Amino acid sequence: MLEPAYQADVVVVGAGVAGLSAAHRLISAGVTTAVLEAAPYVGGRMSTEKVDGFRLDRIGQLLSTSYPELELSPGLDALVLRPFAPGVLLHSDGRRHRAGAPARGGSARSALHAVRALASAPRSSAAPAVRARALGPAALPRARTGALPRPRAGAPLGSAVDQARLGSALTRFAATPVERLLARPELPAARALAARGLPARTVDGFLRPLLATLLCDPDLTTSSRCADLALRTFASGRLCLPEGGAEVVPELLAATLPPGTVHTGVRVTAVSTTSVTTAEHGEIRCRAVLVATDARAAAELLPGLRVPDFHPVTVVHHTTDDPPATGGYLLLDSDRGGPVAHTAVVSRVDPARAPAGRALVSSTVLGPCPAEVDTAVRIHLSRLYGTSTARWETLAVHHTAEAVPAMRPPHDLRRPVRLLAGLYVCGDHRDTSTVQGALHSAHRASTAILSDLAANRPMHHADPSPATPRAAA
Template sequence: MLEPAYEADVVIVGAGVAGLSAAHRLTTAGVTTTVLEAAPCAGGRMSTEKIDGFRLDRIGQLLSTSYPELRLTPGLDALVLRPFAPGVLLHGDGRHHRVEFPPAAGGARGALHTVRALASAPMSAPRAGALPRVRASAPLGTAVDQARLGAALTRLAAMPVERLLSRPELPAAQALAAGGVPARTIAGFLRPLLAALLCDPELLTSSRCADLALRSFASGRLCVPEGGAEVLPELLAQALPPGTVRTGVRVTSVSTSSVTTAEHGEFRCRAVLLATDARAAAGLLPGLRVPDFHPVTVVHHTTDEPPGTGAGLLLDADRGGPVAHTAVVSEVDPSRAPAGRSLVSSTVLGPPPADVDTAVRMHVSRLYGTSTARWETLAVHHTAEAVPAMRPPHDLRRPVRLMAGLYVCGDHRDTSTVQGALHSAHRAATALLTDLGAGGSMHRAERLRAAA
């Protein structure tokens, strides 16, 4: 039962997907929760701009159908995932090359070998009939290289996740080179794929994180949420009791029993969960580490004559321009564009060129093999601190319980993905419920029903 001085059992600072999913788990367990968000609306970096019937993601991180937390998070039951065409489409040596790796047997329950292991034992010759269907050419190297890569990805589900995370780690690029993966395979396939999955074009990310990214790729399909990235936080917010989320509330300080705001005074509580981005969290708790970040720029164009790549994700194996990957997103999710128009979204990783729109137009013209002169620019979204960097040594399970009454979650406490943000929220909610004791207090509605 709440004491009279408490306004909520738990105050969550930040209404991104981590904070909202933690709030849902707590309220479901009967813990009264208030979510405070400084911005005018919930969602954080998972936002979608609406222009003339188009839905334009500001960052557009790729999701995977194999992300476990998308299935395990309460409130996301109505989420619809729109998958890209199987595998990826590579642009290399002036041609398109389709690479397809069907999900391994066992699906998302499997785990991958590390990047180093991928280059050694798993690359040995496969048993007859063990290979998945692989359709590719030059970017993957010789036919033998392709066969070995296919066999490796087939066996990547065999290693337990705990063993994967306990292996020594290196920067991903260094681990690939040291492990003996053919240079052609690295340059033509693994580097552009991992760059797109990690938002890290130089592959300085921990090899453990790269392994998890490859695990998701091999176990499922790359996808986007139907209706835009904002659908995830919207579904989570809608599933909370009315009044749980309060926007436009700027938090200035936190303790284990209260949150102070600039305009709305003090909120007293039994525990506080910081679910902001890493920099904002460190501003409230100066001892927290602030990682480096990967900048991401997304350029959205529309045309009435779409390129003929269908719903494929197109990667640049040649690194011949600023675009790391591009797609006709309206072919993947028709709800993102009005009838008769196509939406082409292109992602630039790292610092963008001075005239980013012109540079992107020139590059995607070569990638798609078509003129972009008549394409209309809808928006250019640049986010300087889009994705926390995961350079080694990187703890994929950073503590979410700082002390009794004070907790933190977000993609900076796990992996820098939606899966990581949701998983960190799951861990934080579990720690909170344990400390509050057997589910905390009863939900207000349950108390009223009991009193009646």
């Protein structure tokens, strides 16, 4: 435990992926760093419940093999990703259709951010495991797909010509520089889709449910620039899960920090540019403070910091010994005929999430949680998978009211991380509302801290409750 007189160059408040990643960068630069976390565990919203051998994510974050920060962040060398089958499955009019998969023999450019397979899955039903560090030009192996219907006229993608136009559009997204996407006019994503030059059937049957899944925003009120970045991520990589559950990412970051860096069960009640005040250990003096909590907790410590709206997410986990035959695909509902936005037999993607002989089906509901959510989800899943769910066992229902910060226009993708010399903030609410955004904001914040410390700028000697940062920060 910390002593009242403990000192460090930097105190990081919050042991989520942003705070832990920033601590890695600071320590690598020779800056003594202490990470304080109020909860008894690290990870924040990236948590995983363990029930009878199952690993159940509370929010069910989808990662992508094209997230550059997964490869750039120190401490994630051993992170193993389990990719979904290429593209997604769309349920429409009682049928399932493959969509969004890269064409065979794709160009090197479209495969630039794919990762090379390093290990075989322990079960034949799973896609090969890949490591986040192994970025390279080799495309991922194609997963076993089973007897699934091919897209055809009448499917959500429309005619063969419409499908070709969609494939061309996704290829362009994968090759478009980020700077060009960010220079486009900013609108709500739902309005911007109409200007994409694609048939209404393709937009409504594929792009809307896909973006709702990627952004956790069923109404697509998100900034069109953020939506374009999400489509670029989808088009240039593969959706995936961290092997063993979402909690593996923060746990890897914490485990690879020097012993004694992370202190859980320590509640920070006030911050200044030169100290933090804790409920358990009084004042801890330092040269700089980085607040790396969620947006609401950050605003309590930093008066004037803007608190965004949030998208609620509910994840319902079921198990069965007779899983539906959908391969390792993410299944979306083009018809929007029930509460489930997307679902998957995640134990086919990551066998570590379920004990032998059992399948784990995880389904995500976006927006307000409906009444009798498990019953409503079971009915919907029965239609999506084309099988009875009456004997499926419910393992958990996780509802998170403030799961994902909203990114409505106008949205600044690079909100300030330096509030004052000596006082900084990072998290997914300062960047994009993704794991990639959280890690990138940590990169920006740690860079600002190191620059200020190197310049030896005079620090503000503020009271434990700092002066109000810029009102719109």
